Amino acid sequence: MPMPIDRSVRQDESAPAWSRRHLLRTAGAMGAAALGGPLLAACSDNSGDSKGSSSTDHVRVALGWLKDVEFAGFFVADSAGYYADEKLSIQFQAGGPNTPDTTAVLATGQADIGVHANMQVLLQATAKGNDFVMVGSGYQTNPGGLISLASNPVRSAKDLVGAKVLGQQGAKPQLNAVFELAGLKPDYEFIPVGFDIDPLVEKQGKVFTGYMTTQPITLESKYKMKQGKDFLTLTYESFGMPAYATLVYCKRSFLQQRKDVMERFMRATIRGWQDNAKDPERAARLVVEKYGADLGLDLKQQIRSNEIGIPFMESALTRKKGLFRMDVERLAGPMYKGLRAAGVKDLPDAHKVVDTSVLDAVYRGSNRV
Template sequence: MTHELLRRRSVLGAVAGGGALATLAACSQESGEPAAAQPSAADGTTTTLRVALGWIKNVEWAGLWRADDAGYYAEEGLSIEWLQGGPNAPTVMASVAADSADLGIAAGQQSLLQSIPQGNDFVVVGSIFQDAPGSLLSLASRPVRSAADLKGQKVLGQEGTQPTIDALFRLAGMEPDYEFVTAAYDPGPLVEGQGVAYTCYLTNQPIILEQSYGLAESDYVVTPYSAMGIPQYASLIFGQRAFLDGNRDTVVKFLRASVRGWADNEEDPEVAAKLAVEKYGVDLGLDLEQQVQENELQIPLTESDLTRSAGMFRMDPALMAGEMYDALRAAQVTDLPDADSIIDMTLLDEVYANGTTL
């Protein structure tokens, strides 16, 4: 197996969209009201923070589970209400815009970006994953590592991923030239030879190839979109500007505790996997072995040159406005917000005021 990045989420049932192309809007409401304070046995007050997750309560949120279980949020005087996402839940953008959640963690960057010009005054304060795990999966006998390898070929994928494939061609200076074949979230059609590539999440379908089809790592190739010129942030933490302005200290505390949890997760990926299976996602029927494997493989996604020097969750507005926006425009995404105006790293500056080791 070849993959420069990693695999991502375990899909249980239908998943909305894929990668770069779901247009999601939400009606905005102004909310500068403080997060709810409740009595606490520890110091008299505990602030309840409602956090909407962009997916189900699986190991994708490993660092958050570690922080919550270890009491890091409680140490900051916070009680977190985790609002589960998934195919039957409102989008995180809709939840935050409607004041059903104080903060949201958007699994995909593009849907969040597209919701902002539609009347939502959202500000991003950090990104858990430094690159999204969307990728192309192919067999080692016919590897796909560039758009040129797709020319005139059949590409298997979920509806909504076609513009991403088109963008791969355009970024390579080519007109799109391929046949798109709709496929479900099982890569079986790839094994059967129905296409040369399959759109996937790096944390899901490669594991299925091994567990369900008996392929070895050397039997398949995973090429991340980022390796072909389409980088994106993922699991972006955001809120309404008015809420962030009115509750800055609370959000800083949330970020600080969350960073500690993700740092712990790097030390032992099995702990968070067990928490997902046995506690936070206990009703989801998650498989422990798969969750451990997913967590091991997603950890490098939290790292970049920027985070290694300046701390986890950091974002670079210039990278978003440059290479990331170029890729989105190649996918014919328009009306993108000004990156400098929607990214605020000053809260993380407070988190790391005394250094990047918390």
């Protein structure tokens, strides 16, 4: 079964990336805007406090990629009328390889709320002078990592010593960090490839840098392989580099002026993701037939990707306090340690870039809405 979208676009190795979405856009919009210094501040279209008002607030949401199943819960919430229940009218703005990064979109006032897959890029944009605030993270574990065949497995950093690594441009910082965190000197041969996992099956290398929600599906469907038996997967978190992904954020000024809007948005969004966990096929059909109908997406692939992605949204914290919760100490501790090992130097104060009060208001002591 063919992959739905070819995302193999060159990255700048000087800016290590934690997600496939840090691609052409980084050299374009991000280079000129979010990574190049403070961006122009712009106010949201909304002003004043509408809490208790009968009017509907229009909210522009910049998505970090194309309208595929990685945004399933947002689309379920929209289709089910959860945003309408909160008196919100949502305009989803799709991203992609030829569109500006969401940080640039928000900073220039073209959107109110952003959904960013790449924690590193968002943090660096904030450190460069953009006053962004994260209110929640869908993925508690970034699905990026390493894939190997069971016939020549990679189970630890030691298994990478002297190995041929099939990876996308920009993957070297993470690989070097794997060695550093294991107390090893980087010793591997890097072979540039795209996101097509065929080279691994053809044994051109020992391991492939990919995404647990993407390449394993090809191994299952095209090659009839089974995870654990025929191939192994390890996230970067397995090597001591945890990272959040699918981060919901906004400008601090928007949160201060329109906190009620953000609370309503997150309440509806979480309801959508809770529904998605119960019926991943429903959301996949919504994506293929409605929200991403012009993308030519494969339904079976989208269903399977959604099924695989759901466990990445779970953690001890979310089971106790609800989806999208963030642990500031985990961000400031092991996550920042992993980023620094990958060569990231400028990072903002973790306690200042995360606001937990929005989800506190949404959940009100429960773990569901």
